[in-house]
Every structure is written in C-alpha cells, then in structure tokens.
Amino acid sequence: MACARVPLDEQQVTEPGPLGKERTLPALHPDRIEDRCFMPYKPPPAEGSAAVEEFLEHSRFIAEDLEWLLALPHDKFWCQVVFDVSVHRCLDSYLHDAPRGLDLSAVSSSPAVADMQRSVHRLVFLTFLRMATHKESKDNFLTPAVFGEIIYENFLFDIPKILDLCVLFGKGNGPLLHKMIENIFTQQPSYYSDLAETVPTVLHVFDSILDKCGLQCEGATAMEPMKLNEHKQPTAMTMSQQELVDIILYLCDSTTTIHAFLDIFPPACSSFHGFLSRLPSFYEAAIPDLEKALKKRNFEDKALQEDLWKRVSHACRKMLETAHLLLHNTCLQPILDGKENIQTFAEELLQHFTSFLPEKRFLVDYDELFPVADDVSLLQQALPVIDETRMSYLLQGVESAWDSVARRKPQS
Amino acid sequence: MAPPRLTGALRSFSNVTKKEDVNDQLYDLKAKRLKRQQLFAREGLTWKKMVHLCSEPQDKVKQHAASQELKSLLAAAKQIVGAEYGQEAIESAAVFLFQTFHSKDHVGTEETRATKHMFGPFPASAAESSCATVTRLVALLGDSRVENFIQSQSSHHDPQRSTSFGRNITFSYDCYTLDPLEDLPCSSFEEESLNLSN
Numbered sequence: 001m002a003c004a005r006v007p008l009d010e011q012q013v014t015e016p017g018p019l020g021k022e023r024t025l026p027a028l029h030p031d032r033i034e035d036r037c038f039m040p041y042k043p044p045p046a047e048g049s050a051a052v053e054e055f056l057e058h059s060r061f062i063a064e065d066l067e068w069l070l071a072l073p074h075d076k077f078w079c080q081v082v083f084d085v086s087v088h089r090c091l092d093s094y095l096h097d098a099p100r101g102l103d104l105s106a107v108s109s110s111p112a113v114a115d116m117q118r119s120v121h122r123l124v125f126l127t128f129l130r131m132a133t134h135k136e137s138k139d140n141f142l143t144p145a146v147f148g149e150i151i152y153e154n155f156l157f158d159i160p161k162i163l164d165l166c167v168l169f170g171k172g173n174g175p176l177l178h179k180m181i182e183n184i185f186t187q188q189p190s191y192y193s194d195l196a197e198t199v200p201t202v203l204h205v206f207d208s209i210l211d212k213c214g215l216q217c218e219g220a221t222a223m224e225p226m227k228l229n230e231h232k233q234p235t236a237m238t239m240s241q242q243e244l245v246d247i248i249l250y251l252c253d254s255t256t257t258i259h260a261f262l263d264i265f266p267p268a269c270s271s272f273h274g275f276l277s278r279l280p281s282f283y284e285a286a287i288p289d290l291e292k293a294l295k296k297r298n299f300e301d302k303a304l305q306e307d308l309w310k311r312v313s314h315a316c317r318k319m320l321e322t323a324h325l326l327l328h329n330t331c332l333q334p335i336l337d338g339k340e341n342i343q344t345f346a347e348e349l350l351q352h353f354t355s356f357l358p359e360k361r362f363l364v365d366y367d368e369l370f371p372v373a374d375d376v377s378l379l380q381q382a383l384p385v386i387d388e389t390r391m392s393y394l395l396q397g398v399e400s401a402w403d404s405v406a407r408r409k410p411q412s
Numbered sequence: 413m414a415p416p417r418l419t420g421a422l423r424s425f426s427n428v429t430k431k432e433d434v435n436d437q438l439y440d441l442k443a444k445r446l447k448r449q450q451l452f453a454r455e456g457l458t459w460k461k462m463v464h465l466c467s468e469p470q471d472k473v474k475q476h477a478a479s480q481e482l483k484s485l486l487a488a489a490k491q492i493v494g495a496e497y498g499q500e501a502i503e504s505a506a507v508f509l510f511q512t513f514h515s516k517d518h519v520g521t522e523e524t525r526a527t528k529h530m531f532g533p534f535p536a537s538a539a540e541s542s543c544a545t546v547t548r549l550v551a552l553l554g555d556s557r558v559e560n561f562i563q564s565q566s567s568h569h570d571p572q573r574s575t576s577f578g579r580n581i582t583f584s585y586d587c588y589t590l591d592p593l594e595d596l597p598c599s600s601f602e603e604e605s606l607n608l609s610n
Contacts, residue, residue: 037439037447043414054441060529061444071576086439097414101587104415118585126578136577155430160419167419172584194428201426205418246416254418256588313592320593365593 005139008075009146027075030083034076038065038090041120043097044113052110059116062090066123070130074140081131082154094124095164101171102252102314104307125169131156132180134187148188157184159191159198166260167253174264181265195271203275205254206282212239212247215285236293244293245308251286252311255318262325269329276326276352280359283319287312288361316365324370327352332375335382346383349375350390357397364401368410372398445532449493449501452508452530457565459503462510465553465561474552481549485509488545491538492531505531513546514558 011027018031025031039061045051069080069087081087098121099105130136134147142150151157162181170177185191210216214235236244262269290312299305331349335342353372356363366372376391402409414420423429439447466478489506508530512523519539527539550558 035447036451037444039439039441039444057441057529061441061448067576070578077577085433089438096417096420101589121585122583125583126581129581130577158429159426160422160429163422164419167588171588172586176581198422198426198428201422202418204425205421250416250418253415257418260588310590310592313594314590317591317593369593 007141007143007146008078009143009150011075013075028078028082030079032076032079033084034080036065036068036080036084036086038062038084038086040089040093041097042093043099044110044117046105052113056112056116059120062094063116063119063123065090066120066127070123070126074136077130078142078150081127081156082150088155091124091127092161094120095161095168098124098168100167100253100256102256102311104249121168125165125173128157128165129176129180132184134183144187148190151184152188152190157191159194162191162265163257163261166264167257170260170264177264182267185265185267192271195268199272199274202254202258202272203278205250206278209247209251209254210282210285212243213286213289214238215289236289237297241297241299244297245304248290248308248311248315251290251315255315255322259318259322259325262322262329266325266329269326272326273330276323276330277355279319279323280356280362283316283362283365284359287316317369320362320366320369323366327375332378335379338382342383346379346386349379350394353394354397357394357401360401360404363398364405364407367398367401442532445530448530449504453500453504457507457511457562459507461565462507465558466549470553478549478552481545481552482506484545485542485549488538488542492527492534492542494531509542510546510549511562513543514550514562516543517547519543 008027012024013027013032014022014024015032017023039058041062042055042058044055069077072080099117131151134144135141162184165180166177212234214233234243236247239247258272258275262272291309294305294309294312297305327349331345331352334345335349339345353375356366363372373395376395380386380391399409463482466482467475485506486502489509490502492509493501493505509527512526513519516523519536523543524539527534
C-alpha cells in the first residue's frame with residue numbers, strides 16, 4: 001500500500017521485485033499491474049443457444065474482472081487502468097459495441113442475457129466514473145494537473161468515448177455524467193481543442209448523409225466540380241432498402257448522440273456553435289426527402305417501415321432540440337444572465353432566427369416545439385431597446401412559413 | 413454487424429483518438445480460462461495444504477481412505493482440465509473441485525456453470541465423480557473441520573470487496589428510446605399505396 005496524504009503521482013512504494021528482492025518504485029508504475037487479460041466485450045447475440053452461452057461466459061469474465069478492478073485500492077486501480085492495454089480494449093469495445101436503447105434489437109429476449117448485460121453496463125459506468133475522479137478521499141488522490149495529463153495522454157477519455165458515455169448512460173445518470181465530464185474538461189482543457197477539431201467531422205457526417213441521398217450539400221458543392229455521372233447517383237427513393245435503413249439508423253444515432261452530449265454538458269455548446277448554420281439547411285434538404293421515400297417506397301415489412309418513420313421523426317426532434325439547446329446556451333442564457341455584451345448575443349440570436357426563415361419546414365417544426373415568439377418576448381424583456389421592426393419582420397416570417405407549408409399552428 | 417454510429421465515424425476520420433494497435437493481443441475464451449486457472453492457483457488454498465489436512469493425525473484407516481480419495485479427485489480433475497496440462501494445473505483443478513463440491517451432494521446448475529467457466533466444456537461423468545469423491549472425503553474428515561479449513565484458506569472473503577468503488581452509487585439503467593415528433597401517419601401510407609396502385 002502506498003503512503004497517505006501525498007498525491008499518488010508523487011508516491012513511492014517498496015515491493016518485492018520479479019526475483020523476490022525488495023525494490024522501491026513509483027506508485028504509478030507498469031510493473032505493478034496484474035496480468036489479468038481483460039477480454040473485449042461482445043454484444044448480446046440475436047439468437048442461438050450456443051451464442052447465448054458464449055455471450056454469458058464472455059460477459060461473466062468481464063464482470064468478474066471489472067468487479068476486481070473496482071475493488072482494487074486507489075494506487076493499484078490507477079496502475080491497472082493506465083498501463084494495462086487489455087483494460088483499455090475491454091472498455092473501448094464496450095463503448096463501441098454495447099447496444100444503445102435505440103438499436104433495432106436492443107433488448108434481449110433472454111432474461112439471463114439481459115441480466116448479464118445490465119451487470120456489465122453498470123460496472124463499465126462505475127469504472128469510467130472512477131477514472132474520471134481524481135480525488136476519491138482525502139488520502140487517495142492525484143494532483144489535478146497530473147490527472148489531466150494521465151487521462152489525456154493515455155486516451156483514457158477522448159471525445160468519441162465521452163459521446164458514447166453520454167448516449168449509453170446519460171438518460172438516467174445525467175447529473176453524475178455532467179460532473180464526470182466537467183471534471184475531465186476542467187482538469188484537461190485540451191479536450192476543448194479536441195472538441196473543436198471534432199465538429200468538422202460531425203458536419204462531414206451530415207454532408208455524407210445528404211450525399212448518399214443524392215442531395216446537394218452546401219459545403220461540398222461550392223468546392224467540388226459536379227461529376228459527369230452525377231445524375232446516376234442513387235436517391236432515397238432508388239437506393240437499396242438496406243442502404244436506406246443504414247442511413248436512417250446513422251441519422252438517428254448521430255442526432256441522439258449529439259443531443260445527449262450537449263444536454264448533459266452544455267459548456268460544449270460554444271464549440272458546436274457553427275453547427276447552427278448547417279443544421280437547418282440539412283434538415284430542410286434531408287427530412288422531406290427521407291419522409292417521401294418512406295411513404296412511397298414499397299416495403300414488404302410494414303413494421304420496418306413504421307419503425308423507420310419513427311426514427312426519422314425522432315431524429316427531427318433531436319435536431320430541433322439541439323438547435324434550441326445551442327441557441328439557448330450560446331445566445332439567450334448569457335442575455336438572461338445579464339452578461340457583458342448583451343447586445344452582441346441578442347444580435348447573434350436574431351441573426352440565427354433570420355437565417356432560419358428560408359428553411360420553412362425546419363422553422364415550422366422548430367416553432368411548434370419551441371415557439372420563436374416566446375424567445376423574442378424574452379429578448380424584448382431583457383433588452384427593451386431592441387429594434388421592433390426587425391422583431392415583427394421575424395415573427396411575420398415565422399407566420400408565413402406556417403402558411404407556406406400548409407400547416408396550422410397549434411393554439412397555445 | 414454493428415449499426416453505423418457517429419462515434420465510429422469520429423474514430424475513423426478525426427485525429428482525437430488513439431489509433432488501434434493491430435499488434436495488441438486479443439484474448440479468447442480459452443486463453444482467458446487458462447489465465448483464470450493460473451490466478452486461481454495463486455489464491456489461498458493449495459493442493460499441498462489439502463494433502464496436509466488429510467494426513468493430519470487421525471486413524472490410519474481413515475488416512476489411507478482419504479489418500480485414496482485424493483487420488484480419485486486428481487484423476488477426475490485430469491479429465492476435466494485435460495491430460496495435456498501438467499501436474500500443477502491438475503492439482504489446482506482438484507483444489508477448485510474440492511472448493512466447489514465440499515458442501516454439495518450433487519452437481520447442480522451453479523456448480524456446472526462455475527466448472528465450465530473455469531475449464532470450459534468438460535465430461536459430466538468427471539464432474540459427478542469429483543462430487544462423489546469430495547463428498548466421501550468430507551465424510552472422512554468431518555464437515556466442520558473441512559468448513560473451517562476452507563474458510564481459513566480461502567481468499568474469496570477479500571476485505572477489499574466490501575469497499576469496492578461505487579457500491580453506494582445509485583445507478584440508473586434507463587436508456588434513450590425513440591421519441592418521435594409525430595405518430596405514424598398510417599392513413600397517408602395507405603393513400604400513397606393506393607395512388608401507386610392506381
């Protein structure tokens with residue numbers, strides 16, 4: 001056991017070496033790990049008793065190993081999670097492959113499989129929670145800066161992992177996840193840079209969805225010459241059914257993941273600010289096209305058709321909620337909090353709303369969930385000097401969007 | 413096949429993650445079982461201690477009978493663990509079987525599961541034979557004596573377990589589910605289908 005009241009990263013321990021002779025080494029040292037061979041996670045099988053047996057046995061090993069890991073003293077735990085690559089593999093594979101609640105067959109019909117999955121699910125979360133905690137007690141802690149360095153340099157956390165954690169565990173563990181992520185970003189601000197670096201890839205994912213649907217994406221068309229065989233590109237109507245399913249699953253997962261992350265960790269909204277200028281045009285291009293394909297294509301499996309419709313509709317909700325979260329956290333909240341430069345935030349909010357005006361379907365759906373008039377009213381209360389003409393132009397634009405999509409605004 | 417995920421794309425196309433090392437060793441069930449057997453062999457109870465227990469002062473007839481039962485247990489263990497493994501692995505397997513069956517009168521589901529978890533598929537007859545041997549051995553040595561012996565040697569009652577991280581944390585198993593904006597417009601599907609068929 002390492003000595004107390006000194007951060008783990010400064011402690012030394014005296015232990016028998018490989019030849020039995022005592023030696024002193026840093027408490028955080030690769031020689032202190034146990035060769036335990038953590039196994040990579042495999043998701044529950046769809047069916048088949050042999051596959052179920054294998055899953056159960058596989059998962060039992062993982063559960064045993066994670067229980068062992070969580071029961072280790074602070075110093076041994078950190079040695080294991082930093083230096084044992086099999087631990088990394090095990091945890092990473094869970095984040096990659098664990099079924100999400102939104103997956104097509106997320107819940108197993110076998111109670112034994114479901115119980116085992118729940119057990120591993122909890123243990124994985126607790127392991128990440130422990131890895132996100134630099135101070136467990138007054139005796140067991142790491143220097144905050146060293147903790148930040150350790151988790152970053154060893155990729156114990158990275159942006160995709162944080163997003164996975166949010167979508168896998170966020171629904172019922174939001175406050176705890178918020179604390180974890182807040183601590184990670186506070187002790188290691190480099191994660192903010194990584195987040196900024198990730199946003200273009202997220203935008204690229206949305207562009208690729210448009211591209212696969214044979215729809216033009218704003219960024220790409222401006223930069224790339226049109227291909228000669230462009231007209232042959234499959235569309236949502238002509239692509240194979242499997243491709244359409246994959247695109248919708250991808251959209252559903254992407255929108256849910258982004259929303260879960262921003263909802264749990266609102267400070268990330270500032271990094272996703274640029275997303276607001278792309279989301280409405282994406283919505284406007286992709287959603288009607290996918291809906292049309294779902295209505296007009298001939299599905300032999302009607303249950304699949306219904307499921308896909310729900311997924312597109314769910315993705316719509318998540319995109320609208322994400323837009324609202326971004327507007328709220330980056331523009332409206334600073335105004336309501338009375339921060340400096342209120343005028344700049346107000347201008348930005350109005351610019352965003354104005355940019356929504358040509359995207360009529362998006363605007364109407366957004367207005368139905370989050371009435372623009374409510375935000376405008378809040379803005380007027382916070383900033384009495386705001387330009388009334390501009391406000392009424394905006395609200396008229398919203399009304400005309402309702403007319404142009406031939407939908408009736410619900411009575412408030 | 414895993415469904416397409418945003419985080420999968422981020423791992424593939426962004427520079428913020430560790431690239432997977434193809435040389436990293438992946439463990440399969442067989443390798444893991446072997447590792448587990450090795451770890452078990454390092455735990456408190458050993459074959460040597462079991463032999464010592466059976467040879468502690470008691471009448472010679474019982475001592476001889478106990479010795480015969482130990483031999484039977486080793487033979488059954490050899491069948492379970494596989495003949496290709498060395499004496500050490502077989503003795504460690506015998507210790508496992510003794511621990512598993514010392515308070516059982518038959519091979520139940522839980523014992524079968526635990527044995528398979530440790531050694532993989534095994535002949536049922538070997539498990540039956542182990543269980544019967546252990547029952548006879550316990551009868552020779554005395555229930556309470558065996559129980560005390562197991563308790564004193566076992567490392568399963570690890571004090572660390574009771575202080576495991578997160579034991580008091582309330583964890584929610586809730587997960588995100590589909591939350592569509594609108595119900596399925598069944599009528600519009602039917603209308604569209606009708607229009608197409610006309």
